[in-house]
Amino acid sequence: MSNLPERFQVPDNLNAxxxxxxxxxxRDQVRMMVLDQSLPKPLHNQFNQIGQYLNPGDILVLNNSRTIPPVLKGKQGKNPVEVRLSREISTNQWEALVLGPLTQANAAIILPDEMKAYITGTGSEHPLVTLTFSESGRSLLDFLYRYGEPVRYEYIDQPWPLDAYQTVYGSLPGSVEMASAGRAFTWKLLNSLKAKGIKLAFIQLHTGLSYYEKNRWPDPRNHPENYRVPEDTVKMIQSVKSEGNRVIAVGTTVVRALESSVNCNGELVAHSGVTTLYVDHHHKHSVVDGLLTGFHEPEASHLDMLASFLPESTLMNGYNEAIQKGYLWHEFGDMNLLLPSRKRT
Structure with a gap:
């Protein structure tokens, strides 16, 4: 794993x-730091000026997974319980984090409107469990939209509506946390980029929980997420690559999905399934040439992925400069565009 977590800390006042x-x-009036490996120091701008750093013929690949409200409040017996969904397993089963005192492993968790959930197995890693619901499919999804809430971590001091946790182009419900790298885009900005000759394509990766509370973080080597890379996106990317232009992933989720869809011959193919791909500084990218992302906390495994694009010294210098200049972290924060040298190995 990257050594970056040991080399910086984020002051509380920089939590967006x-x-x-x-x-x-x-949305697009947040700030952006550009780390271009061909330049000696970081560049600073407003995010709505991102077109200055993209060339006609480049392609932005975005994750159009839409955020669902995955937090449910219920009881087991007399004890209050909070359920945080993480990944859909089947039409009535989810991996989930259950917070609160559970008195009986096999007893039902009673949720609003007579919905019940049962712990029927372990999850992909501790402390996740498998929950089986008394309803399934559309009925369960409708229930989530009626009674669920967005995930809100401790740095957010007030509740925000679900729309605040959506990208403007999110269309396929399934993520339990927003694919936040694309949050700052507006339709006006996207249309202006298209007018410049920058292409747009979409994948889906439904994000799981990024934090398990009590200073517990997902193991990046065992963090399954459901994804799909469609055929039309593959064809657009192949065309862009054949013309010598760049593929810019909007978010670490897009990197994970695209690199998970590379076959044994190093070719991108249409694919859907569950990925457990862990991208760190050893990873050699077959598809992605650059990354747009937010700023990540020291403990997040996302930093390991960033080190696959730029040397850790470049990232560290950039992060220290971002802290000095007051950039904001987390899902409502500022943006970071990483543009490695095309010849980096």
Whole structure:
């Protein structure tokens, strides 16, 4: 794993606590730091100027998974229980984090509107469990939208509506946390990029929980997520690559999905399934040439992936400069565009 977590800390005042559009601006009026390996130092700009760093013929690949409200409040006996869904296993089963005192492993967790959930197995890793619900399919999804809430971590000091946790282009419900690298895009900005000759394509990767509370983090080597890379996206990427242009992933989820869809011959193919791919500094990218992402906390495994694009010294210098300049972290925060040298090995 990367040594970056040992080399910086994020001051509390740099935790973004509210969406830009709720502060009187628009989504794309956050800041952006550009780490271009061909340049001696980071560049700083507003995110809505991202077109300055992209070339006609480049392609942005976005994750159009839509955020669902995965947090449910219930009881087991007289004890309050909080359920945080993490990954759909089947039409009535989810991996989930259950918070609260459980008195009986086999007793039902009673949720609103007579919905019940039972712990029927372990999850992919501790402390996740497998929950089986008394309803399934569309009925279960409708229940989530009626009674569920967005995941809200301790740095967010007030609840925000589910729309605040969506990208403007998210269309396929399934993520329990927002694919936040694309949050700052507006339709106006996306259309202006298309007018410049920058292509847009989509994949789906339904994000799981990124934190298990009590200083527990997912093991990046065993963190399954459901994904799909469609044929039309593959064809667009192949065309872009054949013309010598760049594939820019909007978020670590896109990197994971695309690199998981590379066959044994190093070719990108259409695919859907469950990925457990762990991308760190040893990974050689077959598809992705650059990455747009947010700023990640020291403990997050996302930093390991960033080190596959740029040397750790470049990332560390950039992160220290971002802290000095007051960039904001987390899902409502500022953006970071990574553009490695095309010849990096």
């Amino acid at each position: 606590v509210s969406p830009a559009e709720y502060e009187g601006g628009s």
